[in-house]
Amino acid sequence: MNIIRRIFGQSSEELKSAQTETNVTTTPEAPNSDVATQNTEELKQAESTIEDADTDELNIASAEKIEDTTEEFDKDKTPIPSGVTRPLSQNTVAHQQHVSLSYGLASDVGMVRENNQDACFAIQLRSVTVDDRPDFGFFIVADGMGGHHDGEKASALTVETLAAEMLENIYVPMLKQFDDSDRPTVVEALVAAAEKANLEVIKKVPDGGTTLTSVAVVGNFAYLAHVGDSRAYLINNGEMEQLTRDHSLVQRLIELNQLTPEEAEHHPQKNVLYRAIGQSENLEVERLIRPLPPGAQMLLCSDGLWGLIDDDTMKKIILEAPTPQDACDKLVALANTNGGTDNITVIILQIPSSK
DSSP: OHHHHHHHOSOHHHHHHHHHHHHHHHHHHOSOHHHHHHHHHHHHHHHHHHHHHHHHHHHHHHHHHHHHHHHHHHHHSOOOOTTOOSOOOHHHHHHHTOOOOEEEEEEEOTTTOSSOOEEEEEEEEOOOSTTOOOOEEEEEEEEEESSTTHHHHHHHHHHHHHHHHHIIIIIHHHHHTOOGGGSOOHHHHHHHHHHHHHHHHHHHOTTOEEOEEEEEEETTEEEEEEESSOEEEEEETTEEEEOSOOOBHHHHHHHTTSSOHHHHHTOTTTTOBSSOBTSOSSOOOEEEEEEOOTTOEEEEEOHHHHTTSOHHHHHHHHHHSSSHHHHHHHHHHHHHHTTOOSOEEEEEEEOOSOO
8 A cells, every 4th residue: 555655646535636626627727628538537547546455455454453363362272173163261171181091901712711701891981071070980800600601601790780780879870969978889889789799690690600800990099899819900110919819719728828829829729719709698798999099000800811920920011011902912912822721801900190
């Protein structure tokens, strides 16, 4: 616009005034109508050119103003992800970046058995709402015992019963915000679910039984219920701790100082359990509550894993694996390499470094 004005030396208002003066002075005298007409046409053309420039400058100014506003808006807002049509608040983005528990799971028939009598279950539930409920996870390993199909039926029934009971009695009330006094604690729910599974197995699979190692994760705490010789471990700061106690004959003899751990490895009754799901109507369930340190791992497994791989090797594989699933797959492969004499089931939980 300024360039055009310098070229013509006048604004549009000045040109309009000049046009009026020209018409007034030339019309009466009309010394040369061609010259007057030519001057008038030139002025009209110049005016039209400047008015177009005014419009262009106005459009440019408007666009610059919108761009400045957009830049100012962008400074105060998180960049909009691809496909999102409205800005996300900082609070929403913070929730989406929340790091949750991750896990891996693997179960294999092994190299000797004809069918897999192990059963496992894993579920991780998250919600992002104004209620800010804690994350909920539930994980089970069950090693079936009995005839050809009785063991797998017992372990499957146990897993199904516990999963249904925990979702109904813990997670659903959590969603519906039932008063705490109206529902059992997590440990109470775990024990009640194990007792119900025990009665279901006695009733429906009388010749079968199963171990049970289950972990409910609510927020930063793990709640365990355990029966039999499947195991749960906690790995933290490079150290591996066995959380559960084997309910086996050889373990009991070790505790009574009647057997050494080395002797127990080759004892003919090392697989005999004195406590398991489906053995007796009066079931004693081992229970435990542990805080989950940031960055720690939990390992749940059947004896088909820990019986063929020593603790140090399991720990090394878990710590070095890029993901929990990679660790599960490597552990199963190594157990098979070492003979695979039993079914192999493993679940690994990775606790986030920060919540």
